[in-house]
Amino acid sequence: MAHAVRALWPLGRALAWRLGDRPALGLHAQSRAGFTGAAGGSGPAATARKGGPRLLGAAALALGGALGLYHTARWHLRTQDLRAERSATQLSLSSHLQLTLYQYKTCPFCSKVRAFLDFHALPYQVVEVNPVRRAEIKFSSYRKVPIVMAQEGESLQQLNDSSVIISALKTYLVSGQPLADIITYYPPMKAVNDQGKEVTEFCNKYWLMLDEKEAQRMYGGKEARTEEMKWRQWADDWLVHLISPNVYRTPAEALASFDYIVKEGNFGTVEGAMAKYMGAAAMYFISKRLKRRHHLRDDVREDLYEAANKWVAAVGKDRPFMGGQKPNLADLAVYGVLRVMEGLEAFDDLMRHTHIQPWYLRVEKAIAEAPQ
Ligand SMILES: N[C@@H](CCC(=O)N[C@@H](CS)C(=O)NCC(=O)O)C(=O)O
DSSP states (O other): HHHHTSSSSTTTHHHHHHHSSOOOOHHHHHHOOOOOOOTOSSSHHHTTTHHHHHHHHHHHHHHHHHHHHHHHHHHHHHHHHHHHHHHHGGGGGGGGEEEEEEEOOOHHHHHHHHHHHHHTTTOEEEOOOOOOOOOOGGTOOOOSOEEEEEETTTTEEEEHHHHHHHHHHHHHHHHHHOOOGGGGGSOOEEOOOOTSOOOEEEEHHHHHHHHOHHHHHSSHHHHHHHHHHHHHHHHHHTTGHHHHHHHHHHHHHHHHHHHHHHHHHOHHHHHHHIEEEEEEEEHHHHHHHHHHHTTOOOHHHHHHHOOOOOHHHOOOOOSSSBBBBSOHHHHHHHHHHHHHHSSSHHHHHHHHHSSSSHHHHHHHHHHHTTTO
């Protein structure tokens, strides 16, 4: 059962943390690995109560930016001549890709990727992975989901990690560079987490590999690019950590959450029944531990509401989305993470007690209206 529970989102991730799997990256891990870094709890909500992680987060962001700039420059010099020829074909790029998404439907990282693919009208096939046996991803040495397999002509690429998948595909859509080249700019890095365990992270994962012209066209200025990176990282490093403590807050909520996970997921009948009751019980207790680990309040809803309102304040009143007239990658990431709570009490509470609903519905609509 422990194995079943470990592989399941949100429970699987929670148990991964419990088992010391989480890349809670200290300075040591970051300097060893030199990656953009998921500095634990470095988002605005966390930094209100924690000064150190804020500095780490800023340092990680700056480091990622510097690495990204370096890679962008290197790549720009190499491909300058090809660029002009490619621009004419960019519109049809998405039709050159055949994508397969390996996922757990209720995993927030997978939901982020789907939000991205749907908004960009990129067709894809879904393989729902059985969280107990994970046979569907046996081919992969990277053992988490989401994974995207991307076939571009003769070339088949495996993209790991939600943020890498999104950054690589967005770079592809904007620049037209071959995906095989793009993914070399997001190399995996081994790091050591705060429990001394080796974990895999990815360099530059919030950075798009664009030349100056493309970046200008896409963002209009440096601030918009930095803002998008910052809030994408916040969604991964802070917002995601609020999900489990909120959806497993009480025994009844834990049971409802598992009911939903089992219904949506790829479980055998016995596995499903076991996961529902044993998983709900396990997660109810584990979520208390997560609450302490992430320094959440006694009433974890308070943290969720605060995060949502911070996000709404960051979007502001003068634009429908953080991306302006259309969602950017941060809008899609925050939406994707929150969406996994739909249908649960935590989601209804969130809509009722914060100002996030109008923005949330706008993103939902923008995705629904994407040309199919
Ligand atoms: N940083 C990764 C995290 C992915 C992740 O933790 N996925 C979980 C499911 S939500 C998983 O596959 N867990 C299985 C395991 O850890 O063994 C991403 O953004 O994609």
